[in-house]
Amino acid sequence: MNLGFIPGLMSELPEFDSYLSLWKTLTLIKVFSDLRKQTKQRVLSQDGDEYNNTNAAKVTVEKYCQHQDREYKEYQKKLTELQE
Structure with missing residues (x-):
């Protein structure tokens, strides 16, 4: 039985929602960290x-x-x- 095809099953699992939220947050942090590094390098290269x-x-x-x-x-x- 494949539980992935049951509608709404994954949203009923509280652990899944919290892990998904954590993953999204960590991904955003990584993206912003990379942007800051790129911006700093660009500004430093311009004198x-x-x-x-x-x-x-x-x-x-x-x-x-x-x-x-x-x-x-x-x-x-x-x-x-x-x-x-």
Whole structure:
């Protein structure tokens, strides 16, 4: 008996749906990873200035976010101390 031809059988198996979803997610991650690598190589081959400027902007934004998070945590800490 071939179970693959019974309509709806595969969708009734929860394991199959979760594995299929995981496979789709991993495939998308792989595709985007490959695209990022190709884009990085292309930008670096075109003198690399644009990549370096973009990387510097990324670092700046990350530092700003870390600073904001730190200030927010300090504010929350002071607020809880005042409420006690």
